[in-house]
Amino acid sequence: MVTEDEAMRRAIALAARGLGTTSPNPVVGCLLLDLDGEVVGEGFHAYAGGPHAEIVALAQAGQRARGGTAIVTLEPCNHHGRTGPCAQALIDAGVRRVVIAVDDPTPVAAGGAATLRGADVQVETGVRRQEAEQGNIAWLTAVRRGRPYVIWKFAATLDGRSAAVDGTSQWITSTPARADVHIMRSRTDAIMAGVGTVIADDPQLTVRDLKDGTLAITQPLRVVVDSHGRTPEKARVRDAAAPTWIVTTGEVGAGPDGRVDLHAVLTALFGRGIRSVLLEGGPTLAGAFLAAGLVDQVVGYVAPMLLGAGTAALQDAGVTTIGEAIRLDLTDLTQIGPDLRFTASLRQKPSDPPAHHAKPEWEAS
Numbered sequence: 001m002v003t004e005d006e007a008m009r010r011a012i013a014l015a016a017r018g019l020g021t022t023s024p025n026p027v028v029g030c031l032l033l034d035l036d037g038e039v040v041g042e043g044f045h046a047y048a049g050g051p052h053a054e055i056v057a058l059a060q061a062g063q064r065a066r067g068g069t070a071i072v073t074l075e076p077c078n079h080h081g082r083t084g085p086c087a088q089a090l091i092d093a094g095v096r097r098v099v100i101a102v103d104d105p106t107p108v109a110a111g112g113a114a115t116l117r118g119a120d121v122q123v124e125t126g127v128r129r130q131e132a133e134q135g136n137i138a139w140l141t142a143v144r145r146g147r148p149y150v151i152w153k154f155a156a157t158l159d160g161r162s163a164a165v166d167g168t169s170q171w172i173t174s175t176p177a178r179a180d181v182h183i184m185r186s187r188t189d190a191i192m193a194g195v196g197t198v199i200a201d202d203p204q205l206t207v208r209d210l211k212d213g214t215l216a217i218t219q220p221l222r223v224v225v226d227s228h229g230r231t232p233e234k235a236r237v238r239d240a241a242a243p244t245w246i247v248t249t250g251e252v253g254a255g256p257d258g259r260v261d262l263h264a265v266l267t268a269l270f271g272r273g274i275r276s277v278l279l280e281g282g283p284t285l286a287g288a289f290l291a292a293g294l295v296d297q298v299v300g301y302v303a304p305m306l307l308g309a310g311t312a313a314l315q316d317a318g319v320t321t322i323g324e325a326i327r328l329d330l331t332d333l334t335q336i337g338p339d340l341r342f343t344a345s346l347r348q349k350p351s352d353p354p355a356h357h358a359k360p361e362w363e364a365s
């Protein structure tokens with residue numbers, strides 16, 4: 001027997017298994033408890049177009065769902081999308097009580113709780129809300145702001161350098177830290193870099209060598225921000241390992257500096273179903289994103305190494321005096337091999353919707 005609170009904790013962990021493959025949908029987990037509080041079904045939403053978490057759990061539970069309780073991380077949907085409405089499926093299965101962590105903020109899918117109440121199903125909302133919001137932070141932020149959630153990830157020496165004077169930067173961080181980055185990549189929809197990094201390092205920007213036992217069943221979209229199409233013909237980002245979008249000003253327009261309009265890139269990505277972007281640099285593009293207020297989370301891997309000179313981890317983020325410093329809230333600090341991983345969120349502006357951050361979302365379970 002489990003308590004509803006414990007069951008919600010498990011549902012949130014299950015939901016996280018869908019990170020990186022459900023977009024444009026959220027991650028969702030569901031447990032079904034029978035009248036005695038025994039778990040009779042569990043499920044998570046694994047990929048867009050696939051069955052929703054509630055449907056997977058109901059299929060497992062069969063008749064044992066009748067009279068029982070559904071524990072679900074997000075309000076059950078109320079609409080006919082590619083699959084039927086989950087609220088109705090729960091009613092049809094005879095579920096008597098539904099416990100929800102987070103309300104669905106999208107007008108098209110919301111209303112599931114009202115439908116359930118209308119059918120005399122007992123509904124409770126807000127159980128472990130903050131934890132469930134954190135687990136779904138990319139999707140929630142994206143649907144509220146109309147642009148993907150942006151994580152800027154970088155590697156730096158203890159003195160804040162991301163490359164040596166001659167431009168070499170491989171490798172600043174250790175093998176375990178780099179493996180951690182591949183897990184992070186596998187849980188995001190797109191990996192982005194500026195053309196400067198592509199020319200300097202020729203990165204492949206794919207998910208490889210996952211050591212956490214999961215399979216990357218889809219490769220994230222690779223996005224190169226390249227105003228005038230300077231990406232070399234032989235660049236590895238052009239190989240067949242993953243889809244790639246080389247964004248030029250000709251395609252999305254230019255900002256006031258004549259370079260690619262970053263707001264337009266994010267809007268276009270949102271339109272393509274992308275809900276999270278891992279911005280991997282380099283320092284010029286990261287500075288421009290920060291100056292435009294388009295970064296939500298920063299993940300910095302800091303290595304016990306000194307270079308004394310070379311490229312700074314961040315260039316021109318629009319700050320000229322200490323009073324303008326971009327202040328972050330540190331939410332997690334973890335040692336990975338010899339390196340430290342700092343995770344921090346950007347301070348929310350009063351106009352921004354609430355966003356709760358703890359560990360990086362790919363570790364939310």
Ligand SMILES: NC(=O)c1ccc[n+]([C@@H]2O[C@H](COP(=O)([O-])OP(=O)(O)OC[C@H]3O[C@@H](n4cnc5c(N)ncnc54)[C@H](OP(=O)(O)O)[C@@H]3O)[C@@H](O)[C@H]2O)c1
Nearest residue numbers: 154155162163194196197200227259260281282284285288
């Ligand atoms: N340690 C790390 O984590 C890390 C990560 C990445 C890179 N690096 C290092 O960083 C160095 C490359 O630095 P970088 O600053 O040249 O690379 P970058 O930030 O990847 O690329 C900058 C280029 O992006 C293009 N761009 C297009 N639209 C832009 C916009 N709106 N705002 C800003 N840039 C825009 C610009 O070229 P166009 O105007 O021609 O489009 C710009 O020169 C390399 O030495 C690499 O090793 C280190």
